[in-house]
Amino acid sequence: MTVNSVFLELLTGLQLGAIYALIALGLTLIFGTLNVVNFAHGALYMIAAYVAVVLANQVGFIAAIFLVPIVLFGVGIALERGLIRFFYDRPHTDQILVTFGVALLVQECLKWIFGANNIPFPLPEWGNGVAFLHEYLPFLDGFVVFPKWRLILIAVSLITVLGLYSLLQFTRFGLVVRAGMRDPQMLRFMGINITQRFAIVFGLGALIAGVAGVFGGPITQVSPDVGMALLVPSFLVVVIGGMGSLTGALLAAIMLGMALSFTATIASLQQIIIYLVAVVVLLVRPRGLLGKKGVAE
Amino acid sequence: MFERENRARDLTVLGSFAAIVLTLPWWLTAIGGYEALATKIVIWAIFALGFDILLGFTSYLSFGHAAFFGFSAYVTGLMLKHVTAEIIPAMVVSFAGTLVIALIIGFLTLRRSGIYFAILTLAFAEMLHAAALSSMLQEWTGGDNGLTMDTNPVLFGIEMEGLNVFFFCALILIGGFFVARQIKRSSFGLMLRSIKENPMRLEYTGVNVQAYKMSAFLISAMYAGLAGSLMVIYEPYVATKFLHWSTSGEVVIMSVIGGVNTLIGPIIGATFLLYFENVVQAFIGEQWKLVLGAVFVLVVIFLPGGFVDGYRRIRKAFGAKVEPRRQNVPDKPQRASDAYDRKNTATQYVD
Numbered sequence: 001m002t003v004n005s006v007f008l009e010l011l012t013g014l015q016l017g018a019i020y021a022l023i024a025l026g027l028t029l030i031f032g033t034l035n036v037v038n039f040a041h042g043a044l045y046m047i048a049a050y051v052a053v054v055l056a057n058q059v060g061f062i063a064a065i066f067l068v069p070i071v072l073f074g075v076g077i078a079l080e081r082g083l084i085r086f087f088y089d090r091p092h093t094d095q096i097l098v099t100f101g102v103a104l105l106v107q108e109c110l111k112w113i114f115g116a117n118n119i120p121f122p123l124p125e126w127g128n129g130v131a132f133l134h135e136y137l138p139f140l141d142g143f144v145v146f147p148k149w150r151l152i153l154i155a156v157s158l159i160t161v162l163g164l165y166s167l168l169q170f171t172r173f174g175l176v177v178r179a180g181m182r183d184p185q186m187l188r189f190m191g192i193n194i195t196q197r198f199a200i201v202f203g204l205g206a207l208i209a210g211v212a213g214v215f216g217g218p219i220t221q222v223s224p225d226v227g228m229a230l231l232v233p234s235f236l237v238v239v240i241g242g243m244g245s246l247t248g249a250l251l252a253a254i255m256l257g258m259a260l261s262f263t264a265t266i267a268s269l270q271q272i273i274i275y276l277v278a279v280v281v282l283l284v285r286p287r288g289l290l291g292k293k294g295v296a297e
Numbered sequence: 298m299f300e301r302e303n304r305a306r307d308l309t310v311l312g313s314f315a316a317i318v319l320t321l322p323w324w325l326t327a328i329g330g331y332e333a334l335a336t337k338i339v340i341w342a343i344f345a346l347g348f349d350i351l352l353g354f355t356s357y358l359s360f361g362h363a364a365f366f367g368f369s370a371y372v373t374g375l376m377l378k379h380v381t382a383e384i385i386p387a388m389v390v391s392f393a394g395t396l397v398i399a400l401i402i403g404f405l406t407l408r409r410s411g412i413y414f415a416i417l418t419l420a421f422a423e424m425l426h427a428a429a430l431s432s433m434l435q436e437w438t439g440g441d442n443g444l445t446m447d448t449n450p451v452l453f454g455i456e457m458e459g460l461n462v463f464f465f466c467a468l469i470l471i472g473g474f475f476v477a478r479q480i481k482r483s484s485f486g487l488m489l490r491s492i493k494e495n496p497m498r499l500e501y502t503g504v505n506v507q508a509y510k511m512s513a514f515l516i517s518a519m520y521a522g523l524a525g526s527l528m529v530i531y532e533p534y535v536a537t538k539f540l541h542w543s544t545s546g547e548v549v550i551m552s553v554i555g556g557v558n559t560l561i562g563p564i565i566g567a568t569f570l571l572y573f574e575n576v577v578q579a580f581i582g583e584q585w586k587l588v589l590g591a592v593f594v595l596v597v598i599f600l601p602g603g604f605v606d607g608y609r610r611i612r613k614a615f616g617a618k619v620e621p622r623r624q625n626v627p628d629k630p631q632r633a634s635d636a637y638d639r640k641n642t643a644t645q646y647v648d
Contacts, residue, residue, distance in 0.1 A: 037412045056589060086598070092411045093358045098551055101594035123543055228542060232423045235416045243412070268433035275424035279405060279631065282417070291478040 001046055004144050007137075009261045012176065015150045017257025019156035022212035024249040026235035027162065027204030031199045032181045032244030036084055037092065039099040042231030043106035044206050048213020048224045049070050050110055053121050059123035068208035077204025080199045103227065111224040118223040123149055153215045160211050162249060164204075170245075177201055181244065236278045242291025251289055252281075306641050311478075314561075317470045322463055329576045332459070333531075338571045340527045341464040343473050343553040345563035349521020350477060352549075353558030354489040355513050357410065360545050361418030364402060364425045365518040367540030369395045370526030371429065372445045374535040375437065382455060383446045388526050395522030396515065399426075403514040407507065412494070419542060425539040444535035462531050469527065471565075473520060477560050480516070489513050490558075506641055521548075556603025 027041050050066050055064035083102065088097045111267040137144075137158075168174035180187050180194045187194050220226055236258055241248030256274045263270040281289065322335040344366060351357050367392040376387035387558025429438045438444055450457045457465065462613040480486045488509050491499050500506050538544060545639055547570065570589070578585040600607050 037415070053423075055646070083598075090354070090601075092596060095351075095354060095550070096358060096360075096412065096415050098594060098597045100549070101590060101597055104590035105587065105594060108584070108590055112584055112587060122648050224344070232420060236420050238411065239416055239420075267490040269429040271431040275420055275427070278417075278420060282405065297344075 001143065002223070003139065004141055007133075007140060008144065008146065009264070010258070011146055011150070012264070013258035013261035014154050014254065015219075016260050017254040019212055019216040019230070020234050020237045020256055021250055021253035022157055022160060023234040024218070024241070024253055025161065025246060026208040026212075027210075027234055028238045028241065028244055028246060028249045029164075029203055029239070030205040033177060034080075034084070034088070035248055035271070036087070037099070038084075038205070039096055039231070041205070041234070042227030042229075043097075043103040043210060044072060044075065044209040044227075045213050045216070045230060046110060046222075046224065046227035047075060047106060048210040048225070049121070049217035050119075050215050051219075053119060053222055056115050056121070056124075061127075065214055068214045069207045071208030071247070072073055072213070073203045073207040076203035076209075077199055079206070080202035085191050085195075085199075086204065094154040099287065103231075107224045107227060114224070116224060118221045121222050123217045123218050124184060127152055137257050145252070149218060153197070153219065156211065160208060163285050164208070164246070167204075172180065221235075233274055236274055240281045242288030242290055245290040246289030248288055268279040302407050307478075311471075311475060314474060318332060318467050318470055318594075320459065321467070325572075328570065330572060331575075332463070334571060334575050335537070336463045336531050337467055337575075339470050340362065340524050340531060341465065341551065341567040341571060342564040343466070343527065344469070344471050344521050344524035345555070345567045346473055347517040347524070348531075349517075349563045350489075350520070350546050350556055351513050351517035351562055352552055353560070353563075354384075354481070354486060354493065355510060357407075357510065357514070358415045358549070359418040359514075359551065360415045360542065361402065361406075361422030362517070362521050363419070363540050363542060363544035363550055364418075364422035365395050365399055365521035366525035366528070366548075367422075367429070367535075368398050368425060368537045368545055369522035369531045370535045371438060372552065373526035373529040374446060374533075376534065377448070377450050377529065378446045379446070382451050384450045384452050384526075384530050388530075390554040391526045392519065392522055395518055395525070399515050399518030399522075400511075403511050403518075407510050407514060412637070419545070422540065422545055423542060426537070426542070429540055430537060437537075437555055438537075443537050446533040448533070450530045450533060457530055462494060462527075465646050466527050467521060473523070474560065474564070481560065485509075485512075485567050507598075522641070550589070554593060554596050554603055556605030556607075559605045562603050562605040569604070 023041060023045055026044075030036055030038050030041075047281065048071075051071055052064050052068045055067055059067070079102070083098065084095075087098055094207060110146060127149045130146055130149055131148045132144075133146055134140045134142065143197075164269045166174075168178055174186065175190055176194065176197055177260045184194055220230065237252045238249055240255070241250070242253035256277060259273045259277050260270060312327055318339065320520050321338065322332045325335050325338070326332065342636075344362070348359070348362055349357055372391035372394045373387045374392050374567075377384070402421045404420065406414055406421065411416060428434060451463065452461075455461060480489075484552065488504065489512075490497075492506060492509060496506050506513075525539065528539070551566035552563040553566070554569060555564065556562030573585065573589055581588055596603060600610075
C-alpha cells in the first residue's frame, strides 16, 4: 500500500461514513429524545432525494439544496404531530410496526409516481468532475484525483454535524433537549413544554435526512429501494455507537465507512464486513461504543 | 367433567381447522383463487404460525425471520439439486442447518430486547442476503438469478406436484397448529407468555429466562425453516427474495393484520395477504401493495389486536358475551399501553 492508496481509501471511507452518519444522527437524535425507533427514516431520505430531483429540474440545484431540508422539516413535523405522537404510550413493537408501515407506504407511493427504477440525478456544473488533490497536498506522490461531489458531501456532512453539535451544546433550545434526553419527567415538572420541542427534534432529524438526500442522492441512486437499503446500515451505526449517543453514532459511522473502504479489494468480504464489525462490537460491548447504561436495554 | 368438555372442544377446534384447511383448494377456487395458491397459503401459514410463537407469546419482534426461511430454502434447493430429488433427506438437512443458524443468530440477538432485537435480527438477515449474493457464494446460490433446479422433487418416488404437494403441506400445517396449541397451554407456553409480562420478575424467581427465550426463538425458526423448504418443494426454484427483508416484513404484516398471540390470527393474515396479492390485485392493479400498506398501518393504529380482535369487538357490539381472555393481571397498569395489553392478551388456563 502506498501513501496515495491509503489516502484515497481514507477519503472514500469518510464519504461512505458521511451518508450513514447523516441518517444515523437523525435516527439516534429521535430515539434519544422521543424514545421512538423510526423505521421510516430511510423513507424520509428517499422523499428528500426524490424532491431534490424534481426541484433541481424545476428551480435549479442551488435552490433545491436550501428548499429540500425545509420541506423535510415540514414532513417530519407533520409525521410526528399526525401519527407518531399517538404512539408514545404504546409498546415499542407498535412504534416499530407503524413506522415500518409508513416506510412501506412511502416506498409504494414513490414507486407509483416515479416508477420502480432508478431515476437519474444529474450533478450541477460546479459539482461535476474530479478534484486534483495532488496540487494541494504535497505529501501525495504523483497524480491523485477524487470526485468533486464526494468531497462536497464530506464537507457538507461536517458542517451539518458541527451545526447540530453547536445547536445542542450552545443554545437554550439545545440545553432543554439535552435535559429532556436525561429526564423528561423532571423537565415537565419545571413547566417546560417539551412536547413542542420534541416535535421540533423530530423535524430536525427529518431535516438532516433531507440534507443527506440532496447530497447523497446523486451517489446512492434515487430508487424506491434505496431507503431500506440505507436504513439497515444506519441502524447498525446507531446500535454500534450506542442508542441515543450522537458522538457514538458519528464514531460508528466513520468506523463502518472505513471498514467498507479498506475491504474494497476483497469483494466478498466487503459485502458482509459491516455486519461482522457489528457482531464483534456487540459481543465485546453489548451496549455499543458509547451507549449509556440503562438506555433501551 | 371439565376436562372432558375441554377435550371435546379441542377436538372440534382441531377438526374444523383441519376440514377448512384440507378443503382449501376447492373453496378458494370458488372465491376466485386457484389451486396452486392454496399450497402457497398453507406454506406461508406455517411460517406465520411459527412467527406467532415468538412475537405473540414473548412479544419479541423479529425483523429477520427471512434468514431462516431463505436459508432453509437454499439448503433444500442445493440438496435437491446436487444430492437426491427425494425430499425427506433435503428437509432433514435443511431443518438441522436452520437450527444451527437460529442458534447462532439467537445467541447474538437475544441478549437484547425490544428495539435492539428488531434491528439486530434485521441486520443478520440482511447479512445472509448479502452473503448469498456475494461473489464467493454465487457459484452455489446462483447469485441474483436465484437457484434453479431441473428435476422435480419426489417423496418416496411420488412426484411432488399439484394436489400432492398441497396435502403434504396441509398435513404439516395441521400438525404444526396442533403442536402450537399444545405449546400455548403447556407450562412452557405460560413461561413464554410471562416473559412478555415481566421478564425481570421471572428472572428473580429463579427462572432461566434466556433459555426460554432461546427455545421460543428456535421453535419459531423451525417453523420458518419448514416453510422455507416446503416452498422449494412446491416450486423448485429459490429466489433471492426469500432472504430479503421484504420476506420478513411480509410475515410481520401477516401476523399483525391477523392478530398476534391467537395462533389462528397469523394464519388468517397469511390467507388474507396472499389472497390480496393474487386475486384482489387483478381488480386494483399495480397499487395493491400501497393499499396493503394502508390496511396494515390502519390495523396497527386502530386495531392492534388484528382481525381476530376485530371479530371479537363486533361480537361484543352485538351483545354477545365475550369472555375475558386473560386471568393473570399484573398488579397495576403502568402505562396506557399496559391497559391495552391487559385487554387483549390471551391467557387460557387448562386446569
